[in-house]
Structures are given as structure tokens and as C-alpha cells.
Amino acid sequence: MMPIRSNPFTRRALRLTPLALALLAAESVQAATCTELLGREIPAQAIGLPSSGARVTAAIPIAAGGSAPQTFGAYCDLSAEIRPVDPAAPAIRMRLVLPEQWNRKAMMFGGGGYNGTVPNVAGNVPAGPVDQPTPLGRGYAVFGSDSGHVADPLSPGSFAWNDEALANYAHDALKKTRDTAIYLIEQRYGAAPERSYFAGGSTGGREALAVVQQWPTDFNGAIVLYPAYNALALDLQFGRITRALAQPGAFPSLEKRAALLEAAMQACDGLDGVRDGVVSHQAACNARFDPARAKLNGKPLRCPGGADTSQRCLSDAQI
Incomplete structure (x- = not known):
């Protein structure tokens, strides 16, 4: 074996200053800048359930801000769409915030009601403490989606006429959103999260139970609040209340x-x-x-x- 002192490449590396070594390490970790992710395609093979792939539709660098104690550092605000297999089904719209000072952890937010809107992933977990930083402020990469349809206040359940949209709302969008987010996290930082969590209440609580049961290796833990697990009974109760209040x-x-x-x-x-x-x-x-x-x-x-x-x-x- 060649002695270290006679290896010119090793001697050159040893002469690098600590600052140069730190810069090289940063370059190897941060694979893409925020704006470089705009238009990035996520192949269907990277998503564990059938889809037509996904695409980043917006990538916006956001400066540090917030009010103490809920301040946050600079981050990259990504929006993406996961394309369906059925052309008649809606896309899954999702959002992912990627802090510059990443703690190497990820958190997925669940939705509420019939979903149809993307949760505020830059905000707090459901019932989260207001005297502590939000997940983004703690350095988490945070993401969530609309579960595969846009909310219609006049007919909130109409999306369910499409089989793929209904399956996405029930559970499939959870896996598709998670896999797309992990792919983009790896693109941004050059590494996958070391730990991942899910947080949700009501429909989000049901979703939290779904992910830990159906994909137990995808998350290391979940915050499950007031899960709306019996959807049939809940919908019948909504109907009873609506009829009573309509008198x-x-x-x-x-x-x-x-x-x-x-x-x-x-x-x-x-x-x-x-x-x-x-x-x-x-x-x-x-x-x-x-x-x-x-x-x-x-x-x-x-x-x-x-x-x-x-x-x-x-x-x-x-x-």
C-alpha cells in the first residue's frame, strides 16, 4: 500500500484550509439551489403508487422572518403537482418548505374535512404550542397536499365520482405526496431525511392512522388528534345536523x-x-x-x- 506521505492527492487534500473543506462538504450536501428546482420532473418510478409522475410548478426563496418565539430562517417554498393516471382525475397539488438550516428531519401535515386545499406547511402543527417555534422554525422540511382535488363548497363530495380521486382522498395521495416530497428533499439537500413524522387532526388524524398502518416504514412517528375515523357515521351525523338547522x-x-x-x-x-x-x-x-x-x-x-x-x-x- 502506498504510504500517505507519498500520495500527492492526499497531500493536496491535507493542505486544504478548514473553510475550503467546509465549502466542499456543503456543495456535496446541497445538490440543487431553490430556483434550480423549478420545473424539476419527478419520475413515476420514484412514487410508490401508480401516477404519471410529478413536476415542480413554483420554487420561491423566502427570507427569514416571523415573530418571536415563532421565528423561522430562510427557506425554499416549493409547489408541485402529481399527475394522475386517469386523465379525468384531478392532479394532487402539494407544497413543500425546505429550510436553509435543515435539521435532517421531515414532517407531513394532514388535511381537514374533505380536504381540497393545501395545508399551511409553514405554520404550526394542529393544536401546536404558540410559545414554541413551528416545525419550519425548528428546521424541519415540511410538506402536505390537497389529497387530489380542489374543494367545491357547493358540492364538497363531488370529487368522489372519479375512482382515482376518491382513492387519493381515502389514502393514496398520502403515499404519493410523501414519496414526491422525499425525492425533492434529496434533490435539494443531497440526502434523505434521517427521521420523518406526520401530524394531523380530524381528517388529518385519520390520515395519520392510515400512514402508520399502511406504510409503517415511511414515518418514525405521528401526532394523531381527534381522528375522523368513522366517515360513514360522521357523514350521517352531518346530514342530521343539517336537516335540523334547516328548519x-x-x-x-x-x-x-x-x-x-x-x-x-x-x-x-x-x-x-x-x-x-x-x-x-x-x-x-x-x-x-x-x-x-x-x-x-x-x-x-x-x-x-x-x-x-x-x-x-x-x-x-x-x-
Whole structure:
């Protein structure tokens, strides 16, 4: 074996200054600049479920900002579209924020309701602490998608007539979004995340359960809040509530809803032993609180005779 002292390439490397070595290391890690990712194609082979590949549609460098304690460093804001197999199916729109000071971790945000909008991946996790930095501020690469359709407020479930769009909403978009994001993270930093997490509530909580069950090796952990796991029962309940509120005089005003909330807080806030503005013992509240018999500041919440006589009480139709 050639001694190190007689190897000219080794001697040249040893003469590099620490700054030069650091620059070389940075160049090997950061494979692409933010703007170089614009238009970047993600091959279908890189996505673990059938698709027609994906493409970066926007790549915008964002300066550091925010207000303490939720400040963040400079980052690259990417938008991409994952193309469907069925030409009639909508694309999956996604967003990925890539901090300049990456902590070598990634986090995926879930959606809500019927999805149809891209979550604010530069923001906080659901119910996240406001006195701590957001995931982006902590150095996470954060991403999420609209699950494969654009929300239609007049017909929120109409996307489900397309089989691929329905499968994307149910679970497939989760895998497609994750794989596309990992590909782009590797393109940006020259390395895959060392650890990845998922955070979501309601529909996002259901999605969190889906990813850890169906693709257990893709994530190292999940924050699962109030998962909307029984979609059929939930949809039937939405229908029941809608029909009830559609009855003449039944829909309460904002003022009446505020009165209902105050009455519920007065009856239930302390049931967990602490009056902190949060109803934590929901089961006990359900057993105790009845709008028909509840009190608001010592007076009945029900309007006199059940008629709609004030903004600080509820009529029988509203109850």
C-alpha cells in the first residue's frame, strides 16, 4: 500500500484550509439551489403508487422572518403537482418548505374535512404550542397536499365520482405526496431525511392512522388528534345536523351561539377540577348540559315560552 506521505492527492487534500473543506462538504450536501428546482420532473418510478409522475410548478426563496418565539430562517417554498393516471382525475397539488438550516428531519401535515386545499406547511402543527417555534422554525422540511382535488363548497363530495380521486382522498395521495416530497428533499439537500413524522387532526388524524398502518416504514412517528375515523357515521351525523338547522327559525345567530358557549362553559368548565376555559371532561358535560334546562348567568338559556325573543337566549326551534 502506498504510504500517505507519498500520495500527492492526499497531500493536496491535507493542505486544504478548514473553510475550503467546509465549502466542499456543503456543495456535496446541497445538490440543487431553490430556483434550480423549478420545473424539476419527478419520475413515476420514484412514487410508490401508480401516477404519471410529478413536476415542480413554483420554487420561491423566502427570507427569514416571523415573530418571536415563532421565528423561522430562510427557506425554499416549493409547489408541485402529481399527475394522475386517469386523465379525468384531478392532479394532487402539494407544497413543500425546505429550510436553509435543515435539521435532517421531515414532517407531513394532514388535511381537514374533505380536504381540497393545501395545508399551511409553514405554520404550526394542529393544536401546536404558540410559545414554541413551528416545525419550519425548528428546521424541519415540511410538506402536505390537497389529497387530489380542489374543494367545491357547493358540492364538497363531488370529487368522489372519479375512482382515482376518491382513492387519493381515502389514502393514496398520502403515499404519493410523501414519496414526491422525499425525492425533492434529496434533490435539494443531497440526502434523505434521517427521521420523518406526520401530524394531523380530524381528517388529518385519520390520515395519520392510515400512514402508520399502511406504510409503517415511511414515518418514525405521528401526532394523531381527534381522528375522523368513522366517515360513514360522521357523514350521517352531518346530514342530521343539517336537516335540523334547516328548519324554520332553527339556525342560531353568532350572538346566540356565543350565549350557548358561555352557558356550556359555566356548566362544564370545572368538571375536570380546574376552571381554565377548556371543557376537558366531555362525557360529564354531555350528561349534565342540556340547552333546554341550562342557565346563563343564573337565568334560563331557553327563551321565555320558547319564542325567539332575544339574542341572549335560544328558542325551542334552536334548541
